[in-house]
Amino acid sequence: MSDHQPGVAVVAGGAGFIGSHLCQALVARGHEVLCVDNLQTARPSNLQTLEGLPGFTFVEADIVRPLPEAVLGAAERVTRVYNLACAASPPQYQADPEHTMLTNVVGTHHLLRLAERAGARFLLTSTSEVYGDPEVHPQPEGYRGWVSCTGPRACYDEGKRAAEAMTFDYARMGRAEVRVARIFNTYGPNMSPDDGRVVSNLICQALADCEITVFGDGSQTRSFCYVDDMVRGLIALMESDIDGLEPVNLGNPVELTVGDLCDRVLALTGADARRVVFKPLPTDDPRRRRPDIGRARDLLGWTPRVGLEEGLAATCEWFGRELATPVEAARV
Amino acid sequence: MSDHQPGVAVVAGGAGFIGSHLCQALVARGHEVLCVDNLQTARPSNLQTLEGLPGFTFVEADIVRPLPEAVLGAAERVTRVYNLACAASPPQYQADPEHTMLTNVVGTHHLLRLAERAGARFLLTSTSEVYGDPEVHPQPEGYRGWVSCTGPRACYDEGKRAAEAMTFDYARMGRAEVRVARIFNTYGPNMSPDDGRVVSNLICQALADCEITVFGDGSQTRSFCYVDDMVRGLIALMESDIDGLEPVNLGNPVELTVGDLCDRVLALTGADARRVVFKPLPTDDPRRRRPDIGRARDLLGWTPRVGLEEGLAATCEWFGRELATPVEAARV
Numbered sequence: 001m002s003d004h005q006p007g008v009a010v011v012a013g014g015a016g017f018i019g020s021h022l023c024q025a026l027v028a029r030g031h032e033v034l035c036v037d038n039l040q041t042a043r044p045s046n047l048q049t050l051e052g053l054p055g056f057t058f059v060e061a062d063i064v065r066p067l068p069e070a071v072l073g074a075a076e077r078v079t080r081v082y083n084l085a086c087a088a089s090p091p092q093y094q095a096d097p098e099h100t101m102l103t104n105v106v107g108t109h110h111l112l113r114l115a116e117r118a119g120a121r122f123l124l125t126s127t128s129e130v131y132g133d134p135e136v137h138p139q140p141e142g143y144r145g146w147v148s149c150t151g152p153r154a155c156y157d158e159g160k161r162a163a164e165a166m167t168f169d170y171a172r173m174g175r176a177e178v179r180v181a182r183i184f185n186t187y188g189p190n191m192s193p194d195d196g197r198v199v200s201n202l203i204c205q206a207l208a209d210c211e212i213t214v215f216g217d218g219s220q221t222r223s224f225c226y227v228d229d230m231v232r233g234l235i236a237l238m239e240s241d242i243d244g245l246e247p248v249n250l251g252n253p254v255e256l257t258v259g260d261l262c263d264r265v266l267a268l269t270g271a272d273a274r275r276v277v278f279k280p281l282p283t284d285d286p287r288r289r290r291p292d293i294g295r296a297r298d299l300l301g302w303t304p305r306v307g308l309e310e311g312l313a314a315t316c317e318w319f320g321r322e323l324a325t326p327v328e329a330a331r332v
Numbered sequence: 333m334s335d336h337q338p339g340v341a342v343v344a345g346g347a348g349f350i351g352s353h354l355c356q357a358l359v360a361r362g363h364e365v366l367c368v369d370n371l372q373t374a375r376p377s378n379l380q381t382l383e384g385l386p387g388f389t390f391v392e393a394d395i396v397r398p399l400p401e402a403v404l405g406a407a408e409r410v411t412r413v414y415n416l417a418c419a420a421s422p423p424q425y426q427a428d429p430e431h432t433m434l435t436n437v438v439g440t441h442h443l444l445r446l447a448e449r450a451g452a453r454f455l456l457t458s459t460s461e462v463y464g465d466p467e468v469h470p471q472p473e474g475y476r477g478w479v480s481c482t483g484p485r486a487c488y489d490e491g492k493r494a495a496e497a498m499t500f501d502y503a504r505m506g507r508a509e510v511r512v513a514r515i516f517n518t519y520g521p522n523m524s525p526d527d528g529r530v531v532s533n534l535i536c537q538a539l540a541d542c543e544i545t546v547f548g549d550g551s552q553t554r555s556f557c558y559v560d561d562m563v564r565g566l567i568a569l570m571e572s573d574i575d576g577l578e579p580v581n582l583g584n585p586v587e588l589t590v591g592d593l594c595d596r597v598l599a600l601t602g603a604d605a606r607r608v609v610f611k612p613l614p615t616d617d618p619r620r621r622r623p624d625i626g627r628a629r630d631l632l633g634w635t636p637r638v639g640l641e642e643g644l645a646a647t648c649e650w651f652g653r654e655l656a657t658p659v660e661a662a663r664v
Contacts, residue, residue: 154497
């Protein structure tokens with residue numbers, strides 16, 4: 001990176017869980033980083049860590065509205081636009097489903113226009129949710145999915161599918177160079193204790209000495225990618241010279257049941273298994289989810305490196321510190 | 333209808349093919365009609381016919397932008413909002429795919445807000461395209477579809493799926509009473525001669541004494557609903573007291589191949605079969621399409637009444653008159 005000026009990277013959703021790690025990695029690569037976030041679901045402490053970094057600027061803005069001058073005014077120096085903006089856990093994205101849909105469609109539209117104006121490369125973080133409750137396992141990128149467009153998850157799932165459609169149209173029309181990552185479950189430090197996702201729920205409940213909730217009978221499977229691996233994958237995809245007309249799955253293909261995950265968290269935290277309670281599965285909750293990462297491996301030379309033991313231990317340790325502060329603990 | 337005041341019906345896309353017939357039917361039922369259209373694909377002559385009707389007002393506006401005062405100012409008298417706005421044939425909706433997506437998502441958002449403000453009932457015309465290239469035949473409403481969200485048809489297909497998602501979220505949140513119709517291929521007078529749909533293409537080419545194009549080998553199937561039946565179905569759905577949380581297919585379940593359709597058009601117009609040429613199928617063109625209309629029949633008592641012979645004859649006759657004017661004929 002030495003004599004090369006990587007320019008300004010805009011990171012929408014940069015104060016969020018994955019976004020905050022990405023901002024740090026981009027600063028480390030020599031980018032100036034313009035983090036655009038509406039702070040809807042971001043943890044303020046993520047931002048505190050970032051604000052001391054050289055070349056890092058935070059702009060509080062909602063990408064549903066036209067981008068502010070603080071972003072548009074920098075357009076001529078922008079070389080990369082990363083879109084990670086959207087509440088990603090069901091309780092959060094279902095709280096205002098209209099805003100979730102508009103974040104994905106209108107927000108992506110605004111950021112694509114910025115990339116077009118800047119001549120910058122654009123990366124959309126899409127999601128494994130575009131596969132819905134998949135009938136094909138593991139899911140390759142060519143699988144079209146089994147998504148309900150009428151149910152309570154549709155604001156997110158269909159919003160992301162619509163954002164992909166618009167992104168690929170920009171590429172087909174030569175308006176911007178694009179990359180689309182379909183990211184699978186990711187975990188690690190900087191997750192919100194209260195975002196309702198299974199890893200943070202289980203760890204926080206185990207640490208907080210309350211009921212530990214497993215939805216369904218725990219036999220549904222997930223695959224969890226440590227956040228450092230995910231960020232490395234996003235940057236590798238953005239910086240690769242691949243033809244951007246196809247999405248690329250990013251995730252960890254090691255599959256385990258939610259019950260197994262729960263057991264590992266109990267072991268790491270020393271929590272008593274008798275605290276586990278089982279509750280009904282939410283509507284449209286996918287039964288199985290595992291990425292086929294053949295494309296990422298072949299095109300980017302990317303595979304996850306951090307094993308589940310190592311990643312879960314680091315995450316439990318981080319949550320342990322976070323929850324030691326009374327304010328955070330009270331929110332769980 | 334006599335002493336009942338049905339109030340104002342807003343019809344977005346009311347100058348289009350189906351919209352123009354709907355406006356006429358709503359005026360006949362005693363509605364004041366506010367037709368909102370950007371005239372992107374509407375035939376000016378559709379509008380000429382409508383503008384003489386009592387209680388009919390035309391507002392030229394694009395629903396992607398905030399609704400104009402001419403519509404918002406009438407909100408307190410609006411009782412019905414029909415959204416039929418979107419270019420519907422592939423060459424037209426692919427010409428500006430970003431606008432197609434925004435028409436479906438932002439346009440529907442604006443009209444839902446109008447319905448919420450007015451306390452009006454909202455009807456979205458969704459499409460059989462939400463089923464993509466279906467693996468289930470015929471398609472019931474519970475089938476989740478086989479749609480590519482990365483291809484050139486996605487701006488329309490995914491735009492409609494996103495519009496459905498947003499519409500059902502309004503209903504779930506109690507913000508508006510909604511109805512969603514998934515409409516299958518429809519034909520009849522007021523179609524554009526140059527919109528690229530198979531019925532208008534075949535009839536116009538047959539009448540215009542030029543090459544008659546069949547895409548693929550003609551074995552792909554379609555089901556065609558005459559426009560009068562479709563309009564009757566849309567109004568029946570809007571006025572029904574059903575729980576609006578499920579979409580309703582509207583279309584004619586009589587299935588025929590495109591090759592068979594071509595033969596019928598040749599017979600009706602007297603065109604020479606040697607003029608037929610075969611061209612490659614477009615990307616993602618569905619191979620089969622036929623509605624399961626069990627729900628419409630059970631809930632609304634609706635079934636199509638106009639047979640293909642009768643409907644095609646009326647359509648050929650109408651196109652014959654239209655194409656007799658040199659301006660229209662020159663556009664084919």
